Amino acid sequence: MMISVIVPFYNARNYIERFLKxxxxxxxxxxxxxxxxxxxxDGSKELLDTLKNTYNFVYVFQxxxxxxxxxxxxxxxxxxxxxxxxxxxxxxEKNYIERFxxxxxxxxxxxxxxxxxxxxxxxxxxKKLLHINLEKLEKDxxxxxxxxxxMLNVVWNKLFFKSILVDNKIKFNSDLKSGEDLxxxxxxxxxxxxxxxxxxxxxxxxxxxxxxxxxxxxxxLEINLDFVEDAREQFYSSSTLQASEYKEFxxxxxxxSKMIVLNNSYKLxxxxxLNKKVIYSIINDSKLRxxxxxxxxxxxxQVIFYFAVKSRNFYIFYLLYNVLFFMRxxxxxxxxxxxxxxxxxxxxxxxxx
Numbered sequence: 001m002m003i004s005v006i007v008p009f010y011n012a013r014n015y016i017e018r019f020l021k022x023x024x025x026x027x028x029x030x031x032x033x034x035x036x037x038x039x040x041x042d043g044s045k046e047l048l049d050t051l052k053n054t055y056n057f058v059y060v061f062q063x064x065x066x067x068x069x070x071x072x073x074x075x076x077x078x079x080x081x082x083x084x085x086x087x088x089x090x091x092x093e094k095n096y097i098e099r100f101x102x103x104x105x106x107x108x109x110x111x112x113x114x115x116x117x118x119x120x121x122x123x124x125x126x127k128k129l130l131h132i133n134l135e136k137l138e139k140d141x142x143x144x145x146x147x148x149x150x151m152l153n154v155v156w157n158k159l160f161f162k163s164i165l166v167d168n169k170i171k172f173n174s175d176l177k178s179g180e181d182l183x184x185x186x187x188x189x190x191x192x193x194x195x196x197x198x199x200x201x202x203x204x205x206x207x208x209x210x211x212x213x214x215x216x217x218x219x220x221l222e223i224n225l226d227f228v229e230d231a232r233e234q235f236y237s238s239s240t241l242q243a244s245e246y247k248e249f250x251x252x253x254x255x256x257s258k259m260i261v262l263n264n265s266y267k268l269x270x271x272x273x274l275n276k277k278v279i280y281s282i283i284n285d286s287k288l289r290x291x292x293x294x295x296x297x298x299x300x301x302q303v304i305f306y307f308a309v310k311s312r313n314f315y316i317f318y319l320l321y322n323v324l325f326f327m328r329x330x331x332x333x334x335x336x337x338x339x340x341x342x343x344x345x346x347x348x349x350x351x352x353x
Contacts, residue, residue: 001104002082003031003097003159006074008067009088011042019088020055028098033057035088036074039064068172068180071155075171081162085155091118091204099198100159110189111159112146113198117205130197140239142195148249153182157203164191177218179228186235217267222278225257251291258282259305266325275321283312 005023009016023033035057037044048059060077062070071085082104086092103111117126128151134142146152164170170187172180218224232253236246264270265278282288292306308316327334 001030001101002080003084003101003104004034004074004078004080004082004162005031005084005086005097006034006036006071006078007086007088008036008038008070008074009040009044010038010064010067010070011040011044012088013040013042013044013047015089016044016047017051018091019086020051020057022092022094023097024055025094026092026097027095028101030101031084031097032079034074034077035059036070036077037061038066038070066174066177068174068176072171072174075162075165078162083160083162083165084158085160086203087156087205089208090156090206093200093202093204095200096202099200099202103196103198104159105196108161108164108191108193109196110185110192110194111196111198112151113157113203114201115151115154115157115203115205116201117207119207121208127201129201130199132197134195134197138240139189139192139194140241143189143239144236144241144246144249146195152185153179154205155181155184156205158185160188164188176224176227178221178224183228183231186231189235217270218264221264222257222261222281225261229254229257248294251294254291255288255295255305258285258288262321263325266321268329275325276318279314279317279321283309283314283317285309 007019020033023031033056035048037060039062045059045061048057052059058077060073062073074085075083082100084100099113100111112130114127114129117128119125128149130146130149130151132142132145132149134145137145143152151157165188168187168191170184170191172184174180176183229250233250236250237243239246262275262278262282265275289309292309304316304320307313308320
């Protein structure tokens with residue numbers, strides 16, 4: 001029994017050797033590495049040619065079509081039933097393969113591990129830990145618990161079965177530039193029997209850009225996020241859960257998606273005056289106003305956001321966020337100090353609880 005680790009990359013020459021060393025030093029060698037080069041032009045292939053006698057990997061090249069298509073290509077090339085995904089600029093623990101390997105069973109499970117988020121530029125890290133007892137929970141309840149913890153929306157901390165992917169034609173949606181992992185996981189979860197958890201953090205997600213202005217504007221982000229929110233709603237409406245169990249969560253996710261769209265419209269490379277259009281759209285969103293009535297708030301920003309939307313006051317919105325994003329783009333230190341106050345989106349359940 002072996003594991004195929006699918007690794008899409010583009011122009012990743014600076015990270016390749018560090019990544020290969022991490023797998024070379026694994027406590028278990030029951031894996032193959034499938035490196036999918038998405039059209040790199042930085043000498044990545046030439047570097048891999050010099051390393052092929054030192055490290056074991058399968059190299060696959062494709063013309064540049066994006067990370068989703070690179071992962072889909074990796075699934076086709078994977079030799080083994082058990083599949084992990086990893087990003088080449090991240091770091092795995094030495095027992096990453098071993099711990100997943102020991103938890104594989106024949107019960108069509110989705111296996112998830114805890115992970116760390118590292119912010120090298122800010123010299124800090126965040127642990128995302130799965131301390132959830134799923135033994136007495138039904139599958140849909142287990143999925144919901146992990147989703148509420150914000151740990152369903154990535155693929156690199158999960159082991160998948162290739163037969164489930166192939167038999168049910170589950171692929172990454174290459175039209176999505178955001179939320180493609182979550183969309184993939186929702187589709188996969190329809191066909192599993194249970195979820196297994198590895199509480200130990202085995203994966204280190206490296207946020208190289210941190211919260212800096214290097215984050216780029218994503219075109220059509222609102223369309224992408226609306227698609228994912230529709231997928232989320234469809235998934236839970238067809239689950240065994242009662243609507244009362246997940247309604248507050250769906251409302252919170254919809255609110256957060258609109259906050260992300262607003263943030264995206266203020267990126268330095270965003271189209272001029274896009275933020276005004278987004279604000280007008282937000283304050284005229286009747287679904288958003290209904291959602292805001294069903295959640296409670298834990299930060300100052302959420303309170304301001306609530307009253308601005310409910311009052312449909314464009315000027316409050318525009319003034320507040322112009323100040324905040326001016327600080328982000330021009331006063332980064334002050335912004336990082338204030339960011340937790342304004343941007344820790346923690347909608348904690350039904351309003352009035």
